[in-house]
Amino acid sequence: MAGTENHDTILKLDDVTKVYSGIVAVKHASLELKRGAVNVLVGENGAGKSTLMRMIAGVEKPSLGRILLEGKEVEFNSPADAQKHGIGMVFQELNLFGNLSVAENIFATREITRGLRGIDHKAQVEKANRFLDKLDAGISAETMVEDLPIGQQQLVEIAKAISLDTRILILDEPTSALSAAEVDILFKVIGELKAQGVAIVYISHRLEELMRIGDYITVLRDGQITGQAMVKDINTRWIVRSMIGSDAKDFAKSLDHTLGAEAFRAEDICLPRKTGGFAVDHLSISVKAGEVLGIYGLMGAGRSEFFECVIGQHAHSTGRIFVEGEEIAAKDTSTRIRKGLALIPEDRQREGLVQVLSIAANLTLASLEKFVKFGFHISGERERSAIKDAISNLSIKAPNPDFDVTSMSGGNQQKVVIGKALMTNPKVLLMDEPSRGIDVGAKADVFRTMRRLAGEGLAILFSTSDLEEVMALSDRIAVMSNGKVTTILDRADATEELIVKAASVGHKSAEHKTTGELA
Template sequence: MTGTDDVILELKDITKAYSGIVALKKADLKLRRGAVNVLVGENGAGKSTMMRIIAGVERPTLGEIWMDGERIHLDSPADAVRHGIGIVFQELNLFGNLSVAENIFATREITRGLRGIDHKAQVEKANEFLDRLEAGISADTLAEDLPIGQQQLVEIARAVSLDTRILIMDEPTSALSAAEVDVLFRVIADLKARGVAIVYISHRLEELMRIGDHITVLKDGQITGHAMVKDIDTRWIVRSMIGSDAKDFAKQVEHEPGEEVFRTQDICLPRAQGGYAVDHVSIGVRRGEILGIYGLMGAGRSELFECIMGRHEHSTGKIFVEGAELKGRDTTRRIREGLSLIPEDRQREGLVQSMSIADNLSMASLGQFLKAGFHIDLKRERQAIAEAIRNLSIKAKNPDLDVTSMSGGNQQKVVIGKALMTGPKVLLMDEPSRGIDVGAKADVFRTMRRLAGEGLAILFSTSDLEEVMALSDRIAVMSNGRLVMVVDRRDATEDMVISASAEGHKTRRMQA
């Protein structure tokens, strides 16, 4: 359908302002039934704000919302649900202490009259939605016990279960493996066939080209382009978003890595149900080297980083920095000894939501700014904060605003800036580009290259094959908790890396 009769929802002249900052300015958007309506733009362009307005989470400052030819008001998420609008947020919104089934049916529980909630029925029904997503999750599992990728699948299952007419997906694949993305796309195709309007936000341009029907580009809170996806290419998207072609973020900084500065020896993390989440991993990183760890969901990459940072008291093995074994078990001491982690889940682990941008940046490095051991040198602190904002191209007009006022990509840059302000010898980066747009990703990757050129040892994990091939000096592959391959980037091929990650359980453990 190409006529106006297929438009289910229309935003007209929508403006949204926060504390004097205009996030959206006179934006128009038409959503079509039975189609994937792609929304793209740099972090801070206004995409998430627009979606939150459609989902009833935010109210527009000015403008109108029309559905099926009638003006409507979405004053709350409940209003949106009543109109058949569902959303999968970029940041996870699960109740960690509830089961997967309880999360899926939260606020609309299946009951047995006066006998209360029918937990068995909820589990059975939830398992149907999870099976449809091939999630490999039991609905009676606690949400907090799932890795972030599977938590993402629970969010998607909850949205699909709502039987929505409009389904918004904000970065739905950011924590999913390639196989899980394929399953999600099959589910989206099924929803399209049922006439559901899909709103799809992603920074993975190849995904947008593969699944999108209509595309709308946002820049600085304004709509800068509409097109049919079949009529454009990825270069058109990038030019519309940032005004020029994407720069080559993978350009090598010519330098030879130095001596080994960091090593793990036989790191193990037992699973409660038996076996190991991290299985005898020994790996080293040299000064000025970027070592990329590639693996699919459940490979043990995040758990390895957590062990290195002292997050798991029952983990075993040894860790060395500059040849000296680290004895302390707590994270604060690990930071003092030269380690710093950028976690995968920035909202829960990387930021303090109630604090300002500036305070989040400096909170881990306040000791550097003490005068006479008692007072903070505010001038030096502000200079360091300003330098971090400049070096990472963080969009922060006022560093004293709450960190929640920023886009997801800029929040990620704040987490990175906070880690760098501690002056680490070894930087651990767990999925550093998750939820970051083309321009912001280039900024982060250039920063990684610059830091490596200055002698910092960087160990980063990713499930993005293109990313690990482009950025790494050496590539390590993990599968089922084991290190199964370490290879120089010059000797690596995509087939080699994929095969190792898929068949790691058949491969012997390696040491690097």
């Protein structure tokens, strides 16, 4: 589908920088969008792709630099302002009203009216159905959006964008919830829009998809553009190299301790979505005592949801969980903690800590029953001793454990969350993005702690979207995409290219690898 002809530039970002609270999200980026072509944008999570597009769509304003449309400098003060200039965006997070019909969603804020008689619902349904027919969506415009599966909701978003008569259409991960048949339909529509001269901006992690649909490609890394080319001139290896950099290190290290027997096994774990399909899709995996299993995946891969199933946060999930060979049938979180599972959640502020409590109270919150004597009284002496040991073992900078936990740095707060989990004496520790939002020094402390705990025989599963991190810490690496494990690699065999490719695999190619190859 990639074209070979030259296309003229419809929009140009000229040396654009975007800063949020001192953090540089995009740095001196220059990008030209070509008319009648698919302009692919790719990069790891946090590379700056969505920030760049939000500036074009009027959601954000550049801190520095210019936006030129048809050669003239423009300033978009809102998404509505960008829409007036013919720019539409389909966000990765769907922006629909579930309690309204498809037609009402497509024409929200720009309803077709009949003068004083109000909204012309019949005309809206007829026009909406024409847009939906164009997409071969198989949806009636009178259907309530909340009754549609997520893939069809995505098609409604695309129909809404097309209805705006856009000159530039930005699609952020448009196929993340689509079936193979729906992807084919979308690509057909994209081909028609190209023929009409529309500039398509296409953001995706699926490399094969980018090679199939793209004309021009721009690669972002750490907020900077690291590669630009015509798709016909490059291959997936070029994309990976541009994404991760030529200075990517080989983190493989020999094991410094002997692994024990199987400590944890998950069999056929499924978590259905309300809108259809699975957030966790028939996932099976096992981990030995003393082993660190890194679970790598991009946004929406299902990593956090898998951990939530294991710890008992989703009563409607299915599958079997084993700790040291014993099946844990009970689905409540407290029982699973007592049986040896512990979770360090991704969002420590909302899920890992109680903000109004002290450092000490947060540390012992999940293990108070250990300090109870005579059935109801908590032994203050034993509790204080355990708190002191935790602070020492984890090098938590807490001059006074009675201070509020919010008085600490992010890194020390993360150590408190780890300490709280370890106080339950777990056999299996689940760590969801353990280094998110903490500085380099605190990361090093957390990583040292993980290695020490593994050396003491603890089985650790940790999730991350950071390539260097998963290479540095893992004995084995499981790669997730679309709720499935697409491959498991021994650390000695793992390369950045293999991991990135496995993380971009779609539903079809992932299906045959989800169970039998995981032992």
